[in-house]
Structures are given as C-alpha cells and as structure tokens.
Amino acid sequence: MKSDSNLEKVLTGGHFAFTGELGPPRGTDAKEVIEKAAHLKGMVDAVNITDNQTAVVRMSSWAASLLLIQEGLEPNFQMVCRDRNRLAMQSDILGAYAHGVRNMLCLSGDHQQFGDHPTAQGVFDIDSMQLISMVKTMRDEGKFLSGTEIEGPPKLFIGAAANPFAQPYEWRVHRLAKKINAGVDFIQTQCIYNMERFREWIKQANDMGLTEKVYILAGVTPMKSLGMARYMKAKVPGMDVPDEIIKRLQGVDKKEVAQEGIKIACEQIEEFKEMKGVAGVHLMAIEWEHKVPEIAEKAGVLPRPTI
C-alpha cells in the first residue's frame, strides 16, 4: 500500500470503487458541507472536494476536506494549478495530510476567465503533470520539489483526471501514459455520455497495458433536465454529449426527465462494472447530493465494502 487511503484499499482489494463529489459553499457555513456529506455517507468510498471549481471562489478544498473527515467520510482533496505556486501547494499538502487527508486529485483547473474573478493572475507555476510528479516525489522519495528532505512524507494516493473525448483522439491514451509515468495511481475521467468513444479509449488503454498500471474510474453525471443536457453539449468545453442522449430525454414526459437521467446513469454504471479496464465509477451528482443514495441503490453498488 502506498497510502492509508480507504479508496486505495477498495481498489487494491479488487472491489468496484464508487466515489462521489461535493462542492464547498461560497461562504463560511460548515453546516452546508455537513448536510451534503450526510447524503453521501456510506454510499461512496471517497468524496472529491472541488477546488474553486469553475474558477469561482469557495471555501478552500482542504478546509472542506477536514469537515468531511470530522463527519467520518474520506475526502479526495482536489488541487488545481491555477491558484497556488509550488510553495503553497506543498505546504497545503503537508497540512492536509497532517489532518488526515489521504487522497489527492491533481488538476490544471479551469481558466480564471470563466470564474467570478476573470481578471485574476493565473499562477500555473507548475502544470498538472508536474504536480503529479511532485506529489509522488514527496511521497516516495520524501523530498520537496527543491530536493530537500521532508520530515514525515505525506503518504497520499495520487489521482488525476483524463478526458477521453478531447481531440486529437489518438493523443488521449498517450497523455494517460504520460500521467502514469509521472506517478498517478488512479484516474477519474470526464463525464461520459458518448459510450462508443469511451469504449474505444478504454480498449486502447487496455491494449497498451495502461489499465494494469492505473485504476480508472469512469465519470458519470446524471442529467437533471433537458436544459442541462443542452447546456453541457453546447457550452462546456471538452464535453461530448451525443444527440441520442438529448433525444432520449426529449422522449419522456417532462416530469420524468430527471428519472430518465438517473436511468441512463445506472445503465452506464452496469456496463462499466463489466468493462475490462474500468475499476470503478466516479459519480458527479452536481448539487444533487441528496439523490446519491437513490442512484447508488439503483446502480447496485451498495453496500460499500468496509476494509
């Protein structure tokens, strides 16, 4: 074991992992985090805590991660390269680890232009690939990026994102390989709607032997409404929503759209369970945390293993 993470134990134990996500509030109310967390407790193996997602200021991801630990859940501490330089990154990693954080997700971060401070200076001192490598060096060699020694290195389970839908397609698996070489332990993919494209990507990853070197969690986000599906298709960079999804949601009664969205998500999860190279699912039920128990139940991923 590289870390003391529950998620790592679930994955190395050969169980199909199931992770959730929680966005910290735009204020100081800890209750908001605690209430969202309550819906996820016992339903998932770890919960991603987003880091100023979409470049909008929120409670810091490590602070919300601590609230989760207090509530008895395991956080997956997200860190983006946009807001911190290497000094701040490493000190936050030490602090988060000292408080019990055991998983970390290394991301570039959405460009600040999309957020609530569009003219902020983006840091990008290092990129997500370099962040993975830095955390691995901290863990395995007990050294900071500078090469100096760390007293009590942070034993973190290292994650990153992958987008199988961005062009050029041929480059996607190579980029995955690059992340594996940099030191990533698990991958959570972009929300998957185009199953055909995803099957191709995972096949390529299997063929290259990559899925033996990294755990891949397939990203799933249930569509709440037709508006959401259309928005994701048209406006979210890097998102691939095929017309069939839109048509399927259009085909049901207006009141049934959300249920249909959940149904699609559950069908996907069923397929992922059987898909070679997929080690679990990452469920991003954005502002829909209270639906997670229902989805987990319907997807047949309960009870979660306790190790």
Next chain:
Amino acid sequence: MIVAKRKPLEELKNQLKDYKKVLNVGCGTCVAVCLAGGEKEVAVLNAELDMARKMDNNPIEIDAVTLERQCDREYLAELDAIAKNYEAILSMACGVGVQFLAERFPEIPVFPAVDTSGLAVNQDVGWYEERCRSCESCVLGQTGGICPVTMCAKGLYNGPCGGTNQGSCEIHMDQPCAWYMIYERLEKQGRLDCIHEFIPAQDWKNQVPRTLVQPGYKKVEETEAS
C-alpha cells in the same frame, strides 16, 4: 518586435493636467512599426491634446520629437540640451524606452503614452499577435516551434488540458489550442516523441530583474574598475 497600444486620450489628459509645457517623445523603432508611437502618432496625439486642452480652457504647449530609439543612450542624448525646457515629458515608446528616458532626466516627470503588451509578430498592417513572454528557457525545439508559455492560456508544459475543444482553447472558440497545434505540427514532422517526454517543473528565470551580458563583454562599471 515589441508592440504597444496608445492609451485613451482621457487617461493621457489626466496624466498631464497639471503641466503646461510638455515634450512628446516618439520612438522610431518597434512602436513606429506597430503604429503606436512613431513620428506620425506623436503628431496626431499632440493635435488631439492641443485641441482638448483648448476646449478645457487650459491650453498646453506641446512639442514633438521622435528619436531613432529610446532604449539606447546614444539617441537619448539628443534630448540633453532641450529636456530642461519642459515641465514634463510624454513618451510614446514601449515601457523600456519610457524608463530609460525617465532615468536620463530624473528631475523631470515622465509619463507613458502607450500600454506595452508584448513581443509580437506582424500578421498584417495594424494586426499583431503575441508570440513570446521572454521566459529565458526556450522550449520551442521540443514543441514544434509553438510557444506553450505564450500560446497556451495556462502556460502548460505538458498539455493539452481537459478543456481543449476541437482544436480551440477552452477560453474561446476563436483561440486555437496551442497544444492541439503542437500535436499537429509534430505529428506531421514525425516527432511526437518530443511530447511523450515529461517536461519537468521550470526553473523560472523571469522572477527577478534580469541583466544580460553577452560572452566577451562586460558591464561598463566593471570595465572601468579593472
């Protein structure tokens, strides 16, 4: 070349509101080529300021001179005899020129007339695109001659990010994704191995004021001391 854009008249008027006798100094090199601060732009700006100040009942006496280069002592020396005749100097050079001018005449207030925006190419008359942020560790050899520091909105060395969108950058459909272009070019050259390799964290060199002395040369003080 270095490109710049003239500041709005309002801002310039505000900078100069307390001065009645001003010298406007143009630069005949980069800012002249990019149509921001050459001889012609000096004349236009002076006419605008003259007119605006008249309308404000606060006339200004504003003279014009355009030097070959403001980033070179040899040319700045041309102002030595006349600078003291003015209450203030306006410089239409890039930020480098403005500072060298201010350094030469430390007792006279010097104001910038342009906003300097970077190192750019000339795409067409009046159309310039940034290409280099002078990072001092050029990686163009590995990235197919496309600068990831400047052309990628996140300055990624191991791109692309997840936001790359059918060849466009996540920031805008009209902005090509630098890493998409890098991939395409290296693929055509059969050199994709260049980006299979992980580029480690940069040792940033642009975090302190930099001085460059070419091999075989010395700083003047050092030469004098020896």
